Amino acid sequence: MKLSVIGVDLAKEVIQVKTVTTKGKINKAIKRAQFLEFMNQQPRSLIGMEACGSAHYWARKLQLQGHTVKLMHPAYVTPFVMGQKNDMNDASACRTAVIQDDMRFVPIKTIEQQDIQMVLRIKERLEKQQTALVNQIRGLLREYGIYIPQGIHKVFKKLPEILEDGENELTMQARQIISLLGDELRSARENLQRHEEIIQAMVRDNELCQIIIKQVRGIGPITALTLVNDIADGSHFKNGRHLSAWIGLVPRQYSSGGITKLGRISKRGSSALRRLLFMGARSVIRSSKDKTDKLSLWVQSLLARHPHKKVAIAVANKMARMAWAVLNNHQTQSA
Numbered sequence: 001m002k003l004s005v006i007g008v009d010l011a012k013e014v015i016q017v018k019t020v021t022t023k024g025k026i027n028k029a030i031k032r033a034q035f036l037e038f039m040n041q042q043p044r045s046l047i048g049m050e051a052c053g054s055a056h057y058w059a060r061k062l063q064l065q066g067h068t069v070k071l072m073h074p075a076y077v078t079p080f081v082m083g084q085k086n087d088m089n090d091a092s093a094c095r096t097a098v099i100q101d102d103m104r105f106v107p108i109k110t111i112e113q114q115d116i117q118m119v120l121r122i123k124e125r126l127e128k129q130q131t132a133l134v135n136q137i138r139g140l141l142r143e144y145g146i147y148i149p150q151g152i153h154k155v156f157k158k159l160p161e162i163l164e165d166g167e168n169e170l171t172m173q174a175r176q177i178i179s180l181l182g183d184e185l186r187s188a189r190e191n192l193q194r195h196e197e198i199i200q201a202m203v204r205d206n207e208l209c210q211i212i213i214k215q216v217r218g219i220g221p222i223t224a225l226t227l228v229n230d231i232a233d234g235s236h237f238k239n240g241r242h243l244s245a246w247i248g249l250v251p252r253q254y255s256s257g258g259i260t261k262l263g264r265i266s267k268r269g270s271s272a273l274r275r276l277l278f279m280g281a282r283s284v285i286r287s288s289k290d291k292t293d294k295l296s297l298w299v300q301s302l303l304a305r306h307p308h309k310k311v312a313i314a315v316a317n318k319m320a321r322m323a324w325a326v327l328n329n330h331q332t333q334s335a
Contacts, residue, residue: 007095048098218280240321281315
């Protein structure tokens with residue numbers, strides 16, 4: 001049975017719906033509270049939406065109603081917007097884009113994946129806040145001729161000594177302000193440690209994470225959890241090369257007239273996952289020295305011919321492909 005096609009443009013309070021039925025065109029704004037009731041009255045349809053805020057939640061709810069839901073990156077929907085940008089034109093663009101043969105879709109996240117995504121994003125924010133506080137403390141103290149070496153542990157060690165030292169030029173007000181910043185830094189560190197404990201528990205309880213960590217060198221708990229959050233079991237990718245291309249670890253291509261030129265890596269997809277794989281690749285390179293296993297010999301041969309960073313990209317690419325192979329093999333065995 002051929003499905004009817006519905007384009008949906010999501011917003012906080014009002015959701016725009018565009019479809020064509022036997023009774024005519026429907027292009028109307030629906031209040032958020034009434035959206036699921038309206039969609040439940042529609043025939044089972046193919047629904048196209050941009051992968052934006054709350055899209056995964058609505059996609060899961062619509063799937064429970066029997067609809068087929070496809071999420072698309074907003075950049076792939078924009079070319080189909082006719083006229084000026086507004087909710088009606090955006091919904092129409094989603095309806096047009098979702099039926100394109102070569103459209104690329106975003107996997108719908110499960111609730112478990114969204115839990116992982118939430119804690120990883122909070123951890124990233126806390127790390128940035130902690131770094132900002134450390135830099136601010138060190139910068140402010142330099143104005144008084146007080147220097148703390150780089151490193152957060154040095155700040156925690158030196159700060160009490162600096163505040164108790166009566167020989168430096170810190171005034172009482174300055175000591176009070178620096179003390180408050182120190183309290184804020186300690187609170188941020190404790191909060192970060194609590195989130196790291198949550199992450200460790202998630203990794204222990206996640207079977208896919210355990211499989212990747214055991215079978216792919218260079219992948220630790222954070223990288224494994226990020227992989228599971230971004231690609232789940234890897235079933236949305238045809239092969240490992242598609243995954244590495246999605247992460248942005250393949251050369252940027254420019255082809256015309258049968259002539260192909262390759263440049264630097266494309267840096268598409270998840271920058272966090274690409275960064276973690278790159279860091280893991282560097283650890284693989286360091287550990288491969290004087291080893292005789294197949295991967296280490298391959299890394300050593302690359303190092304003899306190419307710069308270190310270029311080799312790290314190649315190793316990160318290989319790690320992504322290996323992770324996909326491990327996940328795909330696990331999925332096949334489970335089936």
